[in-house]
Amino acid sequence: MAAQAAGPLVVGVDSSTQSTKALVVDAVTGAVLARGQASHTIGGGAGKESDPRQWWQALGEALDQCGDAVRQASAVSVGGQQHGLVTLDAAGEPVRPALLWNDVRPAPQSERLIAELGGAKAWADRVGSVPRPALTVAKWAWLREHEPDAAAATAAVRLPHDYLTERLTGEAVTDRGDASGTGWWASSTGAYDTEILAHVGLDPALLPRVALPGEAAGTVHAGHLPLPKGALVAAGTGDNMAAALGLGLRPGLPVLSLGTSGTVYAVSTHRPADPSGTVAGFADARGDWLPLACTLNCTLAVDRVAALLARDREAVEAGGGVVMLPYLDGERTPNLPNASGLVHGLRHDTTAGQVLQAAYDGAVFTLLEALDRVLDADAAPDAPLLLIGGGARGRAWRETVRRLSGRPVVVPEAQELVALGAAAQAAGLLLEEDPAAVARRWGTARGAEYEARPRDDAAWERLTATLADGAPLLRP
């Protein structure tokens, strides 16, 4: 395989909520020479948890599937689901399963942290984000309150991507992108916030070093993975930051990602600070910012509705006035952690296909509602939406985005943009280039273009009214 390559080989990894994906990529051309994927399981009863050791095992399986090419890689990088709280004991073993980004149990701790440290605006100004239940700081506060023994046994705290990076290299290293989703890395200073850490009783010595953009985490030291010992390992980053790299994103171009989470984001040259908490003021993996809004209910919620209706996910039907807010897991945007799904407007003539379409509409509306807040002065109002994530392969998702956004849509041909972004980061490290420039050279954002259609204002108004009128039901 490597014989077909024009340049050295790099490996990009996406350790996301549902699976690990690995790509072996030609660092010069961006050609994908091999790929692998292995699933994760999520448990946790009322919460959302995964055993980090499973991610390591899945990484091994995904790399094995890549065959010989992976054994010739010169550099590797790991992108991972953001915010997860990985707690390790003194031997480096997980104290308990990781609390994932979509675990809403820390909602009371989140409210308390906001109140105790000056309110939402103070948090946004200082940290960049209001500490919603998703953020690692709220999860750590939950653990200390509910499982003090587990918190006391914790000798190291990691995020999913840097847990894997450390297992590859033996080095405790993270990056500013993923660190910016913890709630204890302040965007105002570009460093860990020792006052916040003291407030939540977390010793900064338990945290990984934050590498500078472009800095290596180390080299592969683990002999039992197919990766060659001594291959360079980049710092990696959060999955959304990795996808921004993978698209070679320039400031102001909006991305809508349809996966387990739904996200809308853009690279910005201005540090975000949204006191409403809708926009998380993340850092990107280079030196800019990544204002982002994230929903909990996206592809899994809509697929669940399709299964309930016993319909294929593409079997939608237009028409009718039924409205659905598919908040099956509670919701993060808007901040409704205790909400459940809401259906309104059913009639005798409502069809199952219309109910399914209403689920897509509700999921897409929730994301697009946040888009205007995410975009700043850098953003061109008529810029096309880049549609990525597993859902971007679906016609019903794409057409719903076109109908409710009124914007042109581009669906990149490249499908695994997080893994490609990690590969671009690895290639950037190896070739001493800007990873976003590497991705632009690879042409990763090229894809099918769909022109703008007039926005469906009637559907938008029905959804807005249902969200407002349903508030007492959505905030139990």
Ligand SMILES: Nc1ncnc2c1ncn2[C@@H]1O[C@H](COP(=O)(O)OP(=O)(O)O)[C@@H](O)[C@H]1O
């Ligand atoms: N052809 C398709 N059409 C529509 N949706 C799809 C298709 N293929 C996969 N998906 C959706 O993509 C989702 C997984 O997306 P992905 O971005 O890989 O998730 P994550 O990164 O959160 O693990 C699945 O939940 C599934 O609903």
Ligand SMILES: O=C(CO)[C@@H](O)[C@H](O)COP(=O)(O)O
């Ligand atoms: O919490 C966020 C962003 O803030 C999520 O986007 C996670 O990063 C999980 O991503 P996926 O597994 O859905 O890609």
